[in-house]
Structure formats: structure tokens, C-alpha cells
Amino acid sequence: MTELLEQKCVPCTGSLPPATEEEIKRYKTQIPDWNVIETDGELHLQRVYQLPDFQSALAFTNLVGEIAEAEGHHPALLTEWGKVTVTWWTHAIGGLHHNDFIMAAKTDLLFKEL
């Protein structure tokens, strides 16, 4: 399988196909620290990153914001003292698309490289 990290997001439009259950299982092996959660009937990908303090959490939040802008795909970000909760889903389809798994893998890389 092509590495999620090597891929780029496709533009979000209403006609995007949602990820199938089989795809979700397969992609998850590359992002084992992420959880698939259901919020208001929609599947989302979520991970909580631990950081040393608020300043580091804010800096990491901004780095995630930069890749979001670069890829045209945007997460929900909750910045707290010592942690950042990152949630990816595709608003256009109200659920998970391949793009969300690509962005989760890229978020993990950012964290690894801190």
C-alpha cells in the first residue's frame, strides 16, 4: 500500500467517496495512535498529543494549522495546557475520507519531528 505520508489531499467536494470500513481498518495500521470516534452520527479521527506545557501545545497547534492550510484540509484543534486534541473529518461528506488519514499521518510526523 502507498504510504499515507507520501500522498496529497484531493480537493473536498460533495462527490467525494467516504472511506469504506475495509479502508478505515487498512489505513488505521499506519496511524495506530488515532481513534475513530462517532460525533453527532459522523465518524471522525481523533488523537490527543501530550506536550510539556501550554507554550509547546500552542506551537504544535500552529504547525498543524500550517499543514492544514498547505493541503486545504482543516482539523478541529483543542489547545490546552500540556495537550492538543486534533480531530480530522471531511465536512463535505460528514465523515471520513482518505484525506483525513493522510492528514493524521502528517500530523503524527510533525509531532515526531518536534
Ligand SMILES: C[C@H](O)[C@H](O)[C@H]1CNC2=NC(N)=NC(=O)C2=N1
Ligand atoms: C473550499 C474548501 O477547499 C473546502 O471548504 C474545504 C476546506 N477544508 C476542509 N477541511 C475539512 N476537514 N473538510 C472539508 O470538507 C473541507 N473543505
